[in-house]
Every structure is written in structure tokens, then in C-alpha cells.
Amino acid sequence: MIHTDQPDLIIVRPAPEMQLKSWQTRRRFRNILMNNMRAALGEIPHEIRVDQGRLLLRTPAVEAAAERLEHVFGVASYSPVEMVVEPTVEALCEAARDRLVDVIRGRTYAVRCKRHGGARLSTRKVEQQVGAALNPFGTVNLGEPDVRVAIDLVEDGAWVFTQRRPGPGGVPLGVQDRAVTLMSGGFDSAVAAWYTMRRGVGTDYVFCNLGGATHENMVTRIAHRLASDWAIGDRPRLFVVDFLPVVADMRARLPGEVWQVVLKRLMYRAGEGVARGIGAQALVTGEALSQVSSQTLSNLNSIDSASDLPVLRPLIGFDKTEIMKLARRIGTYELSEGVPEFCALSLSKPLVSSRRGRIDREEEQLDQSVLERAVAEAREIDLAGLTEDDLTEPDVLTDTIVADAEVIDCQPPRRFRDWHLPGATNHPPDELARRYESLPKDRPYLLYCLRGANAPVLAERMQRAGFDAHAYRGGVSKLRRAFERGDAEVAAASDEAR
Template identity: 45%
Template structure:
């Protein structure tokens, strides 16, 4: 072990056990990937640092411990890590004196224990001997020694005359360093499932790019862009993921016009798979990844998954296939995308009445015969590509659609489900779903602003954007129903005035 005097802080990083179990050649390869990912991640924080390798672990010497710890906590391939309280040179006697100086106040009136890990071949004293000697120096300051469940655990990694003292051993994310398993392409919708699925592939060491089949316009695209940005910023340490945005508006119109409604969900997924597989081949991805969980929706029955798989010419990976929704949402909360994902409406549900839960490959292939697949090819060819680490606030800004203050002469449009509209709506607001709004829009005037609202401000954003494209001054209220109820506490009761 070495001592760097250039930096005031040191962090010990321990490799995930799966890496240490590999053959020496493979272990060195994995450790090199982790080393490179940490360097890239730390450089993004614009801090001074140095990384040293020793005995199956790493030391990060840095000028900014807080930022470095943040990077380490989200870098796959790390089992645990410890911020070092102090590095002591001089052998056992110096270690005993230092332990008293560092921890006498910490152990006051508490139970404690000392654990020593010896590293390297140069060992003057055994671990047990050092634990007894150092622990004995602290005994008069503490309540008593408790080797089973101490209130304070003091640890030190010792190599030769050097001791690295610490009290915290923080669990890392585990897994493998991103990059050691090749590249995958995740079909991302912005909901809980696809984000969590991507995270699990990243944890197993796969580089991840993303394809987004956009069913609802630019506002929806910005939502998915923001969620993907958060996922990549937090967890794709050391990589440069890309997001491919494919406009599916024409694909959906073609599907609706030329196929049986009961099969819309299955055919839509097949079209998404086709788009994903084509992009995967173009970028050298070896598999596509989906967030499908068995039985969660109509297209995710075994029968329909079998039918959908027919069009995939690269492997389809489903890391969440046996998960329940509660577990997926819990994982999204840990990942840090749950609050954004919960605002994404369910755009894939083209037929909410009686979608088929069973299908046969032959029947669906025949049902697709009337469709124009050139539309899908053109959509893939024209995909928008975002480098996620070049995405900035302007790319995800929603100021052109969202509004936080209500114009005095605004006309309200309610985009809630009818049952929620009956429970509460702003006085005078008309209630429209997507189809109704499209038919009614031509009767609207273009001399007044329209403010649309829905429970979270997301569905209304899509409708507002469509109205803007048609030449109307239309906005989605950013605060959603919760904020509007504060502004208009009486709601529809004002209708009676």
C-alpha cells in the first residue's frame, strides 16, 4: 500500500466478490474496466484525484471526498467502500496512540470492538494481536468490549507499518463494471419497468443504449429524455449512452387503419421489436432489453410474448419477467427515477376494451399483411439521436408547453377520465379525451389561450402540444390537479352561481 500526501481524503474501494472469484486474467480485465469507469466518473465531477490498486481493492485519493463518494456509490463492480479517517505510519505503537486520539470520544460510554485486516506479505503482528493491543488502549474510555454486536466498530487495513483507520463500511451497488459484457439496446418508455430493466442489465456489465418509440409527440419525448438522462447520469458511470427516438405516429395510424383492434397491442409491440432490432444491428448491440413482466398487461402473457418474439432477430432479454409491480416500483425508487416515471401515462394501451390475451404467430402475421412496413423503415431511418451526456436543460425544458400561471382570459379544457371529471373540475371546463378533442378542436377560437389540465399535467401536455401544432395558443398546467385544487377549492360548485 502507498501513501499519497497530495490529497486530504482517501476512500478504500472493495471489488465485488464475483470479480474476485474469476481467474487471474479475467479478474485483471474486470478490474481494469472498473478502474477506467471510476476515472471517467470522477473526471465528470471536475475534482482532483488519484487511484491506486492494491490487494484486490482500490484507493481513491482525492481533494473532494463528498463528490468522490457519490461517484463510488453508483459505480457497478464495487462491493463496499470506506472513507478513511486517517492513515498512520510507524507500526503498532503508532497505531495504538493514533486509535486513542481518533476514537476515545467516539467510544465514550459505548460498547466497541476493533477489527484488523492484514494486507501484503510483510506482517510483524497477527490481526488478533493488533486487535487486542489497540482495543486495550481504548478500553478505559468505553463502556466495554462487545465482539458480537458493538455500538462502535473500529476497523483498520494494515500493510507493513501503515494502518488505514475507518469506522464505516458502506455497501456498494455490486455487479460487474459496465462494459465487460458488450452492448445491449433497451426499449424504453419512461415508465417504471423499462428503466429498472435497463438498470439490471447495466449492473451485470452491459453497455446500454436506448430506443424510444414515441407514441405521443414532443412533450412525451422530453419526459422520456429527462428520465433517461437521470438514469444515465446516476448509473452509467464511465460510458456514453445514446437515446434513439423513433416517431411512431405514422406507424400507429397505419396499424389502426389496417389491422384488427383486438390485436393492436400485440402488433404494436411487434413493430417496436422490429424497430429495436434494426437499430441494434446498426449500432452493434447484441440483444434488445424490455421491461416486460409476465402477466402484467395483455401483451405480456406467455402466448402474446411468444407471438411478439417471432419478429426479433436478435436475443430479447427480460430481466423483470418474474417481478411484481411493487418490487419494480421499489427498485425505481432506489434508482432515483420513480417520481418521474409515475407521471408517464399509459400510451401503449391502444385498445382498452378487449385486447387479446392469446394469439398465434400465423394469425398475427396474416393480420399484418395489409400494413405498410415502409412507414416503420422510414421512421427508424429518421430517428433522432441524443448523446445522453451532451443532453442539457434546454433539451428537456418544457416551458413551451407547460404553464404555471393562468392567463386571465383562459379557456379551460379538462383531460381527466370522465369519472374523475364528475368528482371535481374547474367551473366551465369541458371534458375531452384524445379522440373527442381532435374532433372538437376545429370549433375552437384562436384568439384566446387554452389551459389544459389532468391529474399530473402529462396527458394534458400531449394534447396541448397537438393544439399548438394546429395553431392554437394552448398550454398544459404544470402543477396538475393537486395544485389546481388549491387555486380553485370550490371547483365545479361555482357552476351554480
């Protein structure tokens, strides 16, 4: 007979590679995995025990617990047990006809049976007879069935389940030492951090801030999402390094063509400085070979020498489409989509091929104390301790252009000539930074730039100086699409400007 009580059991299968470890290592990995599962389940009542290489989770809240397991690294797959049956062929056939007909009706299926512990029933006999009991309702396919009816024979019964839900895989978070991820807020660094955690590495984050409070808020929300959803059993931190003085020193001393490569080296040095302070063993970056000018082999060779710590690049062979797909899976896509790239660092064409000797000599011209001071003054944010108020977006960005706003285009002049919003005036970032205080304060201002990064920085400065200034969320491409669609707010503003 089928047990009348509702099954409250989930079979959890650890990553197969854990079984290849030595007994001592396997036990350590398993204990960390169990602790992380307990942390993920939190307030959900539960009991976890070991059963022949797998974990058995008992809980009255099966579906709620299952959702938590999807975020625990080291879980290869899991199966909620759908019914518990007396360990006889007759009871199993009766249960299959009563409970599984609707599941397999019109579909292909296979029955798979395994013995555990002291069970004595023939697995072959169970597969044949239960399969025959279901045969009038579906079609047998032993290769790739639509439904796999799994039966586990144990000493006190038979567990039946039809779902094998995937977990995130990898190994339990915390089996390795810590690393520091250089976080930009884009798709790449978040996915790189996820892959690193998936290999058991606890990661903290270093954000070299070039974009002010708005950019920091965006990056903080992404790091918080990674921490709350995936850093189960860990408590990561975000270190914010003010890089504006570092960039100002670099721009004043070096030719524009080397800025991208030297800036990346300086970020490596900042990351290494934080890492050594907290005992981290490596740097993690989201670099993918050939994706941008600083990620060619020769430039990566020039950049690598900036850090004595190993640099981990989980995404080195990925293309952008793959990375964005992964960002959707881990839940950071929408947050990263709104983070602009820092634009207009230099109007010079960046180097796509560099020599380490030349970059070393260029960097020697910088005032090293500027970077040292920035790292020493880095702010530490406890991601787990953030509240909703802490994550509220600053009042700088907007998706609309009101009719009475004076629109300032912050693109380089050549880009302004290519396209600009009708009625906008052109003030490139450096020029606007020097002269915005001379502008009238009796009107609102709306700023936009090529990729949406410089405008928020300048709008923040103007707000601090008493201006009613906002930045359009996103870059010129987004604004142009809105204008060409005839969005009411944009169209009204441009008509007013005319």
C-alpha cells in the same frame, strides 16, 4: 504516534465475483474498472493503484471522490481511511483512545485486524488490546456491532477506518457488448436499464414516441439522468422513433383488442432495427410478469417472436413497489413520476391471452414500409452533449387552471360521466383531433385526459395551429384531488365556469 498529515486514502473493494474470474479476465475487468473510476473522478486530483485484489485511491478531496465512487459499477464497497498509525500495538491503542472514543461511546463495537504485504504484527493481539483500550467507552459485540473498527496492517503503517460504505456493486460497465433499452419514460424501463448497466452492458435507448415533443422531453431527461449519473465511462445515445404514423396504420387495419400486443411487437421491431444499425447484441425492456395485460406469459410469447435478438427482462419477477423503490435509489423516480402513460389507445378490452399464430396473421395486414420508414428516420441524440436549454420543458404543461380558460375534458364519454371538472366540455381525443381547428381562437384552452398523455399531444397540435392551449400536468386523478382539496386556481376556474 499517529501521523500528523491528513489521511488521503480510500480503500476500494471490487465486486467479489471478479476474483473468481481467470487471471486474464480479472485483469481486464480491473483495468476497465480503474478507467471508469478515473472518468468518474474527472477533475479531482487522484492516483489509483492495485493492492492485493483491492484498489487504493489517493486524493486530497476524499469526500468528493467518495461521492463519485457511489456511481461506479463494479465497486462493491469502499472505506475512507480515517487515520494512519505506526504499526505497533501501543500506538494503535493510543490512537484508539484519542480518536475513536466519541465514535463508539454508548454503542457496541468490534475490532477487526488484517495483515497485508510484509506486516508482521499479530492480528489477534491487536484486536484484543485495542478492544480492551476501548472497552470502558462501549460494549463489545463481535456478531453485529454498531461500529466495526477495522485495522489494516501494511509494511509502512497501520490504516484505521470505521466506515464500509456500499458501492453499486455489479461488474464494471463496458465488460460486455452493447444493448438497446426500449425506453418509455416510466419507472420500469429506467430501472431495467440501470440493472443492465450494472451487469457491465453499455446501453443505448430507443424511444417510440406516441406523445409528441412533451413526452420526448420527459424521456430525454430520464435518459440523460441515467447517462450522467450512471453511465460512467460510456457515452449512450437516445434514438427517437416517431410512432404516430405506425399507430395510425395499426388502428386503421386491426381490431382494437389486439392493439396492445401488436404495438409492443412493433416497438420490438423498431428496437431491433436500431440495434442492428449500431451493432447492439440484445434488447432490454422493463416488463414484469403479470403487471399489465401485455405482460402475461402468452402475450410475452406472442411478442418475443418479433425480435431475433435476445430480449433481456431484468425486472421480470419484481412488483411495482420494488421497482419504484429502486427508481428512488437511482434518481429517476421524480422524473418518471411526471411521465404519463399513453391512454385511450383502444376502448376495446385488450387481450390477456393470445396465440402467436393469430398475432402473426394480424400483423401481416400492416404496411411494413411505415415502420421501416420510421426507423430509418429515427433521430439520434447524444445524451452527454445535451445542455440545460436542450432539457427545458416545452411550454405545454401546466399545474394550474386559470379562471378564463375553456376546459376541455378528453376522456371517453363513460369516464366523463363518472367525473369531470365542473364546467368542462367533453371532447374525446379522436374527436378533438378532427375538429379543434373549428374552435374559436380568442380564448385560452386547458385540456386534461384520463392519465395525462393525450392532452399534451393535442395541446401541442393546437399551439402549432395558433391556439393558446395547455395541458394539465397529470391525469384525472391528480386533477380531482386538487379540486377536492380546494386548490385556489382550480376552484376559481370551476366557479367561473358555473
